[in-house]
Amino acid sequence: KAGVTQTPRYLIKTRGQQVTLSCSPISGHRSVSWYQQTPGQGLQFLFEYFSETQRNKGNFPGRFSGRQFSNSRSEMNVSTLELGDSALYLCASSAKTAPPPDTQYFGPGTRLTVL
Amino acid sequence: AQSVTQPDIHITVSEGASLELRCNYSYGATPYLFWYVQSPGQGLQLLLKYFSGDTLVQGIKGFEAEFKRSQSSFNLRKPSVHWSDAAEYFCASRGSQGNLIFGKGTKLSVKP
Numbered sequence A: 001k002a003g004v005t006q007t008p009r010y011l012i013k014t015r016g017q018q019v020t021l022s023c024s025p026i027s028g029h030r031s032v033s034w035y036q037q038t039p040g041q042g043l044q045f046l047f048e049y050f051s052e053t054q055r056n057k058g059n060f061p062g063r064f065s066g067r068q069f070s071n072s073r074s075e076m077n078v079s080t081l082e083l084g085d086s087a088l089y090l091c092a093s094s095a096k097t098a099p100p101p102d103t104q105y106f107g108p109g110t111r112l113t114v115l
Numbered sequence B: 001a002q003s004v005t006q007p008d009i010h011i012t013v014s015e016g017a018s019l020e021l022r023c024n025y026s027y028g029a030t031p032y033l034f035w036y037v038q039s040p041g042q043g044l045q046l047l048l049k050y051f052s053g054d055t056l057v058q059g060i061k062g063f064e065a066e067f068k069r070s071q072s073s074f075n076l077r078k079p080s081v082h083w084s085d086a087a088e089y090f091c092a093s094r095g096s097q098g099n100l101i102f103g104k105g106t107k108l109s110v111k112p
Helices: none
Strands: A005-007 A010-013 A019-024 A031-038 A042-050 A053-057 A064-068 A074-078 A087-094 A110-114 B003-005 B010-014 B019-021 B024-026 B033-038 B044-050 B056-058 B064-068 B073-078 B087-094 B100-102 B106-111
Touching: A005 A087, A010 A019, A019 A087, A019 A110, A031 A074, A042 A064, A042 A074, A042 B100, A074 A087, B003 B087, B003 B100, B010 B019, B019 B106, B024 B073, B033 B064, B033 B073, B044 B056, B044 B064, B044 B073, B073 B087
Parallel strands: A010 A110, B010 B106
Antiparallel strands: A005 A019, A019 A074, A031 A042, A031 A087, A042 A053, A064 A074, A087 A110, B003 B024, B019 B073, B033 B044, B033 B087, B056 B064, B064 B073, B087 B100, B087 B106
């Protein structure tokens, strides 16, 4: 099976712009989670999508949003970019079979640099 | 709030030496615990996981971890480190919402 894929791998944006990142989960996986990784804050949970619905959300401002499509692919959007949004954004997919727990498998990440 | 602590920010070991990376978690119920490894510029690769049962868990690349409820620990071990093991290692616990809660990571350097 192919792993989790994320596009693009690298992005450079300027303050005030918006950006969209894409994630394709492992085939058959229905849950996609997003995490932000920075040197200062480490790995922090952004949100999770399952069957096109946002299930859980971390403690991030409303500028961070996402969605999931019927084929389980997910996108996250960051509007009005700030310098502090520079980070590695990681997507993780899981099968989300009941009952929990499930295992999350990560993609290679998108490195976002905000200038 | 749930938390995961990795007390060691950076560890250096000689190639061929044994390795132990420490991880402590805080959670009242049975925790679901994971170790991931990240090479520079890469995503996270799952090394092993503990859900229940045998407290000694085997993973990929010769790693193992032991769950000790009495110490709230889930330490990662490897008997003989290879230069290719140099990377950053993250311990994680499943949060109540299903998300992963990560420790700050331990960077492993390997001396030739």
